[in-house]
Amino acid sequence: YHHCARLESDQTWCWGRNHHGQLGDGSTTNRHAPVRVQNDTGFIEIAANYANTCARKAEGTVWCWGYGSSGTIGDGNTDDRTAPTQVSGVADATHLAMPGWYRACAVRTGGLLWCWGRNTEGGLGDGTTTNRLTPVSVSGLGAVTDLPRGSGSHAMLVRTVDGIFAWGRSRNGSLGLGNDREYNTPQ
Numbered sequence: 550y551h552h553c554a555r556l557e558s559d560q561t562w563c564w565g566r567n568h569h570g571q572l573g574d575g576s577t578t579n580r581h582a583p584v585r586v587q588n589d590t591g592f593i594e595i596a597a598n599y600a601n602t603c604a605r606k607a608e609g610t611v612w613c614w615g616y617g618s619s620g621t622i623g624d625g626n627t628d629d630r631t632a633p634t635q636v637s638g639v640a641d642a643t644h645l646a647m648p649g650w651y652r653a654c655a656v657r658t659g660g661l662l663w664c665w666g667r668n669t670e671g672g673l674g675d676g677t678t679t680n681r682l683t684p685v686s687v688s689g690l691g692a693v694t695d696l697p698r699g700s701g702s703h704a705m706l707v708r709t710v711d712g713i714f715a716w717g718r719s720r721n722g723s724l725g726l727g728n729d730r731e732y733n734t735p736q
Contacts, residue, residue: 550566550599552565554595559591564583564584567580573614599650609642610640611635611642615630624682648672652672662686670733671717673687689734715735
């Protein structure tokens, strides 16, 4: 219900639904026209999901804002944030994605994948179904070469040489594993 864009002038603008502050303008007011994200200097990549937005800076830090209840901000608490807030412990991100609702992931130097936020269906891939308020490493993966955008309660990625891995909720077989089971580690 919201969109964001990064301009060549190094500015980030968002518009649409803002019920949790996911537009990053310091408010929770819906916007019918683009508004500039607060403290947006240096963002080079933006990702968004239902009620959150995250951005990555060139030096590798990740910043998130919007819905916080599941830990999607990644700063160690569950408060909504109406402006960009730095994710704890990530200073070397090379790619960013928000696969599914209330979840974020970053590929870090060396290709390792770290995720945080909602984990009720095992969507963080850490072997649990516990929501994570700060990033955790996805279990059993080598270097990630591609991090496609996901949807719903599942995530997928491509690992060098070894192929495609999926985990989380497999509603209607959406993970492609031949069943409707949930997996809390990559398969």
